[in-house]
Amino acid sequence: MDGFLPTFLRRRQTPPPSAETRFDQPANLYLHPPRAIIPLQDGPGRPFQCLVKPKEEVKAGQKIGEKGTSPFAISVHAPISGIVREIETHPVPHGFYAMCVVVEREGSEDEVQKICPVPPEKKVETxxxxxxxxxxxxxxxxxxxxxxxxxxxxxxxxxxxxxxxxxxxxxxxxxxxxxxxxxxxxxxxxxxxxxxxxxxxxxxxxxxxxxxxxxxxxxxxxxxxxxxxxxxxxxxxxxxxxxxxxxxxxxxxxxxxxxxxxxGFPFIERPLTVSGSGIPQPQNLIVRIGATFADVIKFCGGNIENITQIVMGGALMGISQPAPEVPVGQRTEGIWALISFNLAKGHQSKMYQEGPCVRCAKCV
Structure with missing residues (x-):
């Protein structure tokens, strides 16, 4: 059994301990991931516009696309400086495939480009x-x-x-x-x-x-x-x-x-909480949009090979991820990483013991 203990386990629980994350401690920074996957869509089939091509060099903060329709379209920016490797569909944390721009970091990180100044009366455009x-x-x-x-x-x-x-x-x-x-x-x-x-x-x-x-x-x-x-x-x-x-x-x-x-700073960073039994030191981070869950977990000391479940969000209403190579989005509030643990047959509840019962409820 992976990730969770039986609800009615009568013996002492022995899962790996997971420390609680305190809010009254400064958030750490993770601003230089090796690559970034930037979604251009907020939902399946949503309109978008891509302004870059593969093998093109981009700078952190540079506008690389738009999502939505005019007059309410919003800009999409490159979170890191590097080379555009591909523009393809990728899985995103909310459970669908979206068109994404994949940027790999090369060389030293440049200063983030600021958005173009606009008159004070046009703050909505800003x-x-x-x-x-x-x-x-x-x-x-x-x-x-x-x-x-x-x-x-x-x-x-x-x-x-x-x-x-x-x-x-x-x-x-x-x-x-x-x-x-x-x-x-x-x-x-x-x-x-x-x-x-x-x-x-x-x-x-x-x-x-x-x-x-x-x-x-x-x-x-x-x-x-x-x-x-x-x-x-x-x-x-x-x-x-x-x-x-x-x-x-x-x-x-x-x-x-x-x-x-x-x-004049674009929305390319967001704070989130990284926790779970697979994280030795649960913490709050400020992460660049597009950094993969795998890179964030490694930064927090987790071992991807031992983690069996990754959830965007939390234990109650989070979305389980099919793979660790999904990007952090603007609505990613947390990453919950769980490691597997097994209980011996004598320590399992009857619900998980092997037997002929298929739980059809005919005997009830």
């Missing part, structure tokens, strides 16, 4: 040039009353949201204020679990008595698929549609917005 995947179409309608940021951690092995709030809150606040100003939204709410009392109190002290940015505690953590329930708790609406007049933004997008507007 965000699109930076490649930040915001809900532009919904925000452009002008019907949004509140911008909600889900900073809760639903997965038990991921702490990157709390780490961003602890380490990058000035940039998070700047990014949220910038979006409120650009799209004329009255207020923004950052939602955090009430059980994170110390972090919650620290953020309240930093924000102060501001009307636009609100730090609100919620009773539980919410996954990305339960945002409507989060809006219902935040808005306290008993009737009607909870998400009416509400837009949701990822926490990492606010960090990317701040870097794009303050430094």
């Amino acid at each position: 965000l699109q040039q930076a490649g930040i995947p915001l809900p532009y179409e919904k925000l452009a309608e002008g019907k949004i009353d509140v911008l909600i940021v889900n900073a809760t951690e639903f997965e038990p092995n991921i702490t990157i949201h709390h780490n961003l709030l602890w380490e990058k809150f000035p940039q998070i606040e700047f990014g949220l204020n910038a979006l409120l100003e650009i799209f004329s939204i009255p207020k923004g709410i950052i939602c955090l679990e009430k059980e994170q009392r110390q972090l919650w109190q620290d953020l309240l002290d930093k924000v102060g008595n501001k009307d636009k940015v609100i730090i609100q505690g919620v009773s539980r953590s919410y996954p990305s698929t339960g945002l409507n329930f989060l809006a219902k708790e935040v808005q306290r609406r008993k009737n009607g549609v909870a998400a009416e007049g509400v837009a949701f933004v990822e926490l990492v997008d606010l960090w990317a917005v701040a870097r794009a507007l303050q430094e």
